[in-house]
Amino acid sequence: MGLNEVRTAELKKSCQRIPAYSSALGLYLHVPFCSRPCDFCAFFQVQTDREGILHYIDGIRREIELVACDQEIDTCFCGGGTPSLLPANDLLELGNLIVDGFGQPRKEWTVEMAPSSVKADKLRVLKDLGVNRVSLGVQSFDDGLLEALGRPHTHSQAMAAYELIRNQEFESVNVDLMFALPGQNRAALKEDLNRAVALNPDHISTYCLTFEEDTVLYVKLSEGKVSIDSDLEAEHYEIVWEQLGEAGYEQYEISNYAKPGKQCLHNINTWRMNDWIGLGPSAASQFRGVRSANPSDLNRWQEDLESGERSSEDSLSLTEDLLLEDSVIFGFRMNEGIDFRDLSTRFKGKKIDALRSRLDAMLTGKLILREGEQYFLSEEGRLVADAIGAEIMSFA
Ligand code: SF4
Incomplete structure (x- = not known):
């Protein structure tokens, strides 16, 4: 069989496993805090202090009360921002708010963590809450590339964080990688993939670098300091497909690879256009026939909740x-x-x-x-x- 025929056969196999449309409900919680913005990042995130964190948790409490959902959730995804920036006690409080408001997620509960803020006490709290999936934002194992991305961690911090996470025996661990980075040649990408595979995560997400407006990298692009190379991007896509496939990771979405049975159910639920509720500033929802997004503004989000209202920037009746x-x-x-x-x-x-x-x-x-x-x-x-x-x- 040629490569395409092999891939087609693999696709047919994988077709049997992913659930189609259902009434499954997901919950997304946006934690909008980061230690500093990464150069490529366009997500809504801010720096904060103790008071800001307490204010945010109070906002989530109010928002859950206003949503007043009596349907159980199947999946929960806590992303950001950097959820792992919160101290263990705050993670516990947020987790308890979720469980009290929606019940224990029935199938999957993911929390995103950044290597520089992974700590054993936070992981123990997450494990006790019932979190069963951790996603680690490595992006690259190459210190030079990490610096070029403005990531506030090093290769050795990523390795130490991964080991701490594995020690808690979560059911599934994801590693996020990026490719087509400025200065990343074929050999560097292959080395990153080798290092990721050597850790033996259950799931690997790989994202092609994009240049979003209002980011440091976009400014560098407009100044001619970096450039977009679509041939390099296509070449890197193919290297990722081939190398992760050979290592036993089955691609199930453009950017996502998993060992058998380890696909991210929360994301599949979203891509299948099932319902999900989004909490926190900038979080999007698709719930009971309406698609909406919370304001990408921490103060406005909080003020609206304090006045007993859950406002949205966009609201669309779904047809x-x-x-x-x-x-x-x-x-x-x-x-x-x-x-x-x-x-x-x-x-x-x-x-x-x-x-x-x-x-x-x-x-x-x-x-x-x-x-x-x-x-x-x-x-x-x-x-x-x-x-x-x-x-x-x-x-x-
Ligand atoms: S840690 Fe994540 S959310 Fe925060 S700035 Fe970096 S990429 Fe963006």
Whole structure:
């Protein structure tokens, strides 16, 4: 079998395992604090002090009361920002607020941690709360590249943090890596991947560096100090696919690889366009037919909650067409793609037939493959997944 045929066979295998649309509910908690901004980061984050942390926890308490959700949550993801920047007692208080407000997450509870703030007492608290998945933001094991990204940790701190996390025996540990970094050649990327694989995490997320507005790297880009090299990006994507595949990590989404049974259920729930509730400044929600985002402004978020209101920057009533569109765009980012048995159960409009005709017409291009009712991207297709998603949806 050629490489593409092997990959196609792998895709078919993985298609059996990821649950399709369901009534699963996720919870996302945004902890907006970082010790300092990384040069590439466009997430909402601020520096804070003790008073700021207490104020934030009080805001989360108020927001949970206002959400007043009586449905149990299946997954919880605490991200940021840097949740691990909070002291152990504060993590305990936040965790208890989540459990009191929504019950124990039924399937998965992830907390993101930064290597420089991982401590044994914090990990013990998380373990006792029932957190079963930790995601460690390594990005690179190369001290020079970490410095170029403005990351406040070193290779040795990442190694020590990983060991501390493993000592607590969480069910699943993810390592985040980035690629196509300024100054990162093939050998450096392969070395980063080798180091990640040697740690034997259950899950590896790999993100291609992007240059977001209002970041230090974007300024460097506009000053010509760094440049975008799309050939390098494509080459790095392929190195990642090949090396992680050979090491036993199955790709299940453009940026995500896992050992069998270790995919991130929370993210799959989101990509499947199921519901989730977002708490904290800048957190997005998709809940009971409305998609909204909390203000990306800590003070405004707090003031609104103190006046008994949960405000949002954007609020959109969800239509079938919009959900179908997003199910297709995000579905094609996953290796299993989209399945018309699921889509036809969920969506009843004429667009389903138009979508199928459109996809069938695109099969000749070899970027989209079909296996029965399932359509998914070929390896070449995954390199341009977002463009394909946009093209498919132009059928409307
Ligand atoms: S630690 Fe994460 S959220 Fe904070 S600035 Fe760096 S990349 Fe952004």
